[in-house]
Amino acid sequence: MSFSSALFKTWLYRAGAEPLVEALSDLADSGAVFIVDADSQILFWSKSAEKLFGIGAETALGQPCHTVLHCDGEGDPCNLAELRIIKSQGLNVHLPNGVTLPCYRTARAFFDGNGVFVGALEIVRPQTESQPASAGDHDSFHGILTRDPLMREAIAIIRNVAETEVTVLIRGESGTGKEIVAHALHLESPRHFQPFLAINCAALTPSLLESELFGHVKGAFTGAVRHHIGLFQRANGGTLFLDEVAELPLELQAKLLRVLQERNFIPVGGDAAVSVDVRIIAATHRSLREEVKAGRFREDLMYRLRVVPIYLPPLRDRRQDIGLLLWHLIERHNLQGRRRIDAIAPEAMRLLLDYPWPGNVRELQNVVEYAFAVGRGSEMRLEELPPEFREPFGTAAKLPLAGQTGARSGDEAGLIREALAQGGGNLEQAARYAGMSRATFWRKRRKYGL
Ligand SMILES: Nc1ncnc2c1ncn2[C@@H]1O[C@H](COP(=O)(O)OP(=O)(O)OP(=O)(O)O)[C@@H](O)[C@H]1O
Numbered sequence: 046m047s048f049s050s051a052l053f054k055t056w057l058y059r060a061g062a063e064p065l066v067e068a069l070s071d072l073a074d075s076g077a078v079f080i081v082d083a084d085s086q087i088l089f090w091s092k093s094a095e096k097l098f099g100i101g102a103e104t105a106l107g108q109p110c111h112t113v114l115h116c117d118g119e120g121d122p123c124n125l126a127e128l129r130i131i132k133s134q135g136l137n138v139h140l141p142n143g144v145t146l147p148c149y150r151t152a153r154a155f156f157d158g159n160g161v162f163v164g165a166l167e168i169v170r171p172q173t174e175s176q177p178a179s180a181g182d183h184d185s186f187h188g189i190l191t192r193d194p195l196m197r198e199a200i201a202i203i204r205n206v207a208e209t210e211v212t213v214l215i216r217g218e219s220g221t222g223k224e225i226v227a228h229a230l231h232l233e234s235p236r237h238f239q240p241f242l243a244i245n246c247a248a249l250t251p252s253l254l255e256s257e258l259f260g261h262v263k264g265a266f267t268g269a270v271r272h273h274i275g276l277f278q279r280a281n282g283g284t285l286f287l288d289e290v291a292e293l294p295l296e297l298q299a300k301l302l303r304v305l306q307e308r309n310f311i312p313v314g315g316d317a318a319v320s321v322d323v324r325i326i327a328a329t330h331r332s333l334r335e336e337v338k339a340g341r342f343r344e345d346l347m348y349r350l351r352v353v354p355i356y357l358p359p360l361r362d363r364r365q366d367i368g369l370l371l372w373h374l375i376e377r378h379n380l381q382g383r384r385r386i387d388a389i390a391p392e393a394m395r396l397l398l399d400y401p402w403p404g405n406v407r408e409l410q411n412v413v414e415y416a417f418a419v420g421r422g423s424e425m426r427l428e429e430l431p432p433e434f435r436e437p438f439g440t441a442a443k444l445p446l447a448g449q450t451g452a453r454s455g456d457e458a459g460l461i462r463e464a465l466a467q468g469g470g471n472l473e474q475a476a477r478y479a480g481m482s483r484a485t486f487w488r489k490r491r492k493y494g495l
Contacts (some may be wrong), residue, residue: 067091076151082164085110085123097171098140099231101238114169115139125154126162135380138169142228142241146171146188147377183369187229189222190373193363199226199355206353207233212305214290214350215328217357219485220405223328224286226357230326231284239283242276247289248484255297256313265314277310280323289484290327290350291336298343301325305349325350360402360409367398370406374413375425384417386425393427396434458493461486465495 057065070078070091077094081087090105098114105113111123116136125131131152138146152167171188183192186200206213207230215223224243231241249257252266260275276285287293293301304310305325309318327350336342360366371389379385389397402408412431420429427434464486468475475486489495 076168076170078166078168079105079110080164080166081110083126083162087113088164094169095238096232097146097169098138099142099237099241100140104238125152125165129154136169147380187225187232189225189229190366190369191363192365192369193358195356195358196363196366199357200229202353202355203230203233206230208235210324211352212324212350213326213353213355214333215326215355215357216330216332217328218330218359218405220407221357221359222406223357224288226355227284227286227326227328231286231324234284234324236283236324240280241284241286242280243286243288244276245288245484247292247488251294251297254294255300258297259300259310259312260319261313262315265312269314273312275312277304277321277323278319281321282323284324284326287325287327289329289488291329291331291333291342292488293342295341295343298346302343302346302349305346360405361400364398367402367409368394370409371397371413374410378413378417384421385423386416388424390424390426393425393430396427396430400434458495461489461493461495465490 066078066080066089070089070093077097078089078091079087079094080089087105087108087110090100090102094105095101100113116138131150134150134152136148136150138148140146148169148171150167150169152165154165155163157163171185183190184197184200186203189196189200191197191200203226213227213230215226217223227243228241231237244254244257246254256265256269256273256275258275258277260278261269261273263269263272287301300310304321304323308322309320311318333342333347333351337344337347360370375386379387397412404411412434415431416425416429420426464475472483472486
């Protein structure tokens with residue numbers, strides 16, 4: 046219950062209710078504020094909602110809330126007329142760009158003088174920002190959590206360059222967060238409610254990659270039965286994230302350079318140039334300088350791409366992030382309600398801290414998932430860690446660091462073979478076993494002919 050003086054009504058009349066709602070929603074900071082009517086139609090959509098969800102007011106206003114935000118989570122998230130007030134309800138919001146954002150939702154229903162439900166005011170916050178654990182000791186930035194000075198530096202760079210149009214090159218091993226960082230940069234930029242699209246240049250054959258990036262016209266090659274709009278056109282106005290850019294074949298490097306310089310390209314089999322306005326963010330686990338020296342990467346393109354380089358350190362070099370991310374991931378699984386972990390056995394924690402994490406944060410996610418799948422009870426125990434934790438880390442430390450140059454090929458091929466055997470035909474499981482993304486795993490298999 047809040048209190049207001051008798052003069053408040055007069056003041057409200059003069060100041061206007063709408064500017065007041067706008068000002069209050071601005072003060073909610075990272076929380077997305079919106080108002081729906083009794084039919085769930087969105088009447089008010091704050092700037093912070095645009096920013097958090099990457100959905101513009103012109104798309105959201107007048108639409109039923111459930112067609113704009115696809116949510117699931119604890120209980121029925123829409124039953125507001127009955128519930129009247131909802132406080133910090135955990136839910137996942139599935140965004141149009143395919144990202145799932147774990148959030149907390151607070152909402153209040155409104156009723157007219159006759160007690161008829163007229164709608165609700167809702168505030169949705171990203172989970173990482175309202176958990177008690179996040180108080181003060183770490184940074185939380187568009188889903189990126191860290192206590193590490195180098196990661197904090199990376200976040201500071203993102204904040205500084207987001208407003209500009211410079212190209213950014215993110216360097217880091219597989220699973221260190223290159224894509225989440227690229228997405229954060231997009232969300233901070235003036236392009237945030239235009240598309241953010243991502244492609245892994247290592248995961249497709251050169252001809253498929255060209256088609257995927259630049260599109261093709263009907264009849265461009267056997268099988269091109271219809272026109273295909275490429276990612277550059279689909280990302281128009283927004284951002285295109287080119288992961289593993291060092292794997293781009295030389296002929297496509299020339300085409301990419303042209304888009305960067307002239308902002309246009311010719312689709313495969315086409316004869317007319319298409320103009321686009323796309324911000325490029327590229328990432329690689331390799332040193333582009335080394336690739337240039339080896340003649341595999343164009344020097345002019347390297348300079349175009351790495352105007353602002355950002356380095357993401359591997360997880361083994363930022364041990365203080367292990368506990369932070371571990372608990373963040375445990376909280377996310379706890380919300381699903383099947384098991385609740387509120388302690389980690391000290392011997393398990395010791396191993397988790399000592400482990401070399403070749404697959405970085407993605408591997409940490411897999412470890413938590415594994416523990417939730419195989420274990421029971423409120424404590425995460427040593428026996429719930431995946432098999433590799435039961436071997437001496439001498440062996441684990443010798444594992445190739447996923448995606449790193451210089452990894453010993455013999456060991457790496459062995460790891461891939463072992464992962465394939467463990468996965469028993471399931472490639473997702475095999476990639477997980479090797480601590481790699483599916484794309485990286487696919488690339489390594491191809492490399493060793495496995
Ligand atoms: N600092 C972080 N805080 C929270 N989640 C993180 C962080 N870093 C990475 N993640 C999560 O870890 C997973 C892997 O991250 P991401 O896909 O961005 O890595 P990547 O470097 O692009 O990997 P790859 O090169 O193999 O594609 C994602 O689910 C991402 O959300």
